[in-house]
Amino acid sequence: MVSIRPYTHEDISALMELTELEDWGFSEIDCRATLMVDPEGLLVAQDAVGKPVGFIGCFNMAPDIVYVNLFIVQTNMRGKGIGRKLWNAMLDTAGHKIVVLDSISEMKEWYKKQGLVFEEFTVKCYEGKITNVETNIYVDSSYICVPLTKKHLPALLAYDQKIYPYSREKVLRAWYFGSDKYSFIALYNKTIVGYASCHMKSENVCFIRALYADNDIIADKLLVKLLSHVPKATMLSFVILDDKPLPKYFADFVNTGTEVRLLTKEMPGIQTDKMIMNTAHTI
Ligand SMILES: CC(C)(COP(=O)(O)OP(=O)(O)OC[C@H]1O[C@@H](n2cnc3c(N)ncnc32)[C@H](O)[C@@H]1OP(=O)(O)O)[C@@H](O)C(=O)NCCC(=O)NCCS
Structure with a gap:
């Protein structure tokens, strides 16, 4: 019934x-x-x-x-x-419409049988507690990280379009703006070269929802910025593309699974070189 x-x-x-x-x-x-x-x-x-x-x-x-x-x-x-x-x-x-999902390993074959036969990228899921993050290590860097505000939206959209072959305006607005999220952009000569975002699920549980960067230094700087806003001993989780190295702060985090992005039709590809951490809640 x-x-x-x-x-x-x-x-x-x-x-x-x-x-x-x-x-x-x-x-x-x-x-x-x-x-x-x-x-x-x-x-x-x-x-x-x-x-x-x-x-x-x-x-x-x-x-x-x-x-x-x-x-x-x-x-x-x-x-x-x-x-x-x-x-x-x-x-x-x-x-x-094209159907897209991020499949846990166990369900992958079933989804393939349902027609989601195209694979896009694989991510690994991690969780653990943050202990020591040195937050003052980038005093002299040429990249600066600033909080994301509404005025950055057009530039953020332009940066995001280098990664995604479709407009993500609705996704960016919903996930990365608002007082309940910590979101930062990295700038080089006033141009966006990366962005990152996380939010607290509860007092001591935090999810990283995005980390995109032009290079490793920018990625590290954005991470340090995010982590400096997360209380010590918080349980943190994130998904990271499987071709990216695990940042040093998470060396003792536990790998809790693998997910693969599946689609019903082939699409012009996402540029995954700038994509480091993503979420299984947005495309
Ligand atoms: C996946 C889920 C929603 C299926 O719901 P359900 O009511 O048990 O599904 P049904 O009884 O209608 O079965 C539907 C099909 O799913 C398949 N299926 C169900 N669970 C499965 C599993 N863990 N692994 C592989 N296939 C599974 C069944 O074999 C069945 O296949 P068929 O239609 O070809 O015979 C349910 O098992 C669930 O909530 N799982 C935990 C959450 C989860 O893993 N979601 C998917 C994340 S990618």
Whole structure:
């Protein structure tokens, strides 16, 4: 007796509970940002009394692209066809658009069977506690890091377009602006050469949501800037592209998994050389 309906704000506690049980790096800030990008992009599987038992995201995050950042069914309801029902509803909503998701290793073959046969890049997931970060090491650097503000949006968009072959204006606005995020840009001669962002899920849990940079020095400087805003002993998590070295601050962090970006159609490629850390919540 499960049916599919659109998400409403009352569903947030059920969604947070399910993602928490699965130990996903997903916060209410991520949830709000996703819905800001596409308020109609979340579908709910409900039981006979309207209680949510599963969710699937089909977010219109970029022109002609639907991103499935959430696909989850309540533990004791799995294996009964609810996931399939959600998946089919997502496909109906997506229509002819390209479907994109970041797959955990376990699900990769299943998604491939569903037609997501193109692989874009692989990331590794890490988590751990920050202990010692020297935050005053770049006094004489020629790159400066400043907080991201609204006035930087056009320049940030221009920088982002060097990496992504489609406009991410909605994503950038939703994820990196606002008083609940720490976001910085790196400048060289007043030109953006990198950006980074993180947010606190709770008092002692932090997610890095972006680290893009033209070179290693800029990346390191942006990281130091981010970490200087994160309280000591915070549990920090991030995903890093698998061809990038793990920054020295995270040497004792634990690798919690691998995810691969899958697509239903080939797209002009993302320039991953500047992409270091990304999130499995945006495309
Ligand atoms: C993935 C998930 C949403 C599927 O929901 P479900 O209600 O159990 O799915 P269904 O019973 O409708 O089965 C749908 C299909 O998914 C497949 N499937 C379910 N769980 C799977 C798993 N862990 N690994 C591989 N395939 C899986 C089933 O074999 C079935 O395949 P078929 O339709 O070709 O026969 C559910 O298992 C879940 O919440 N898992 C934890 C969260 C998660 O890992 N999400 C995916 C992140 S990329």
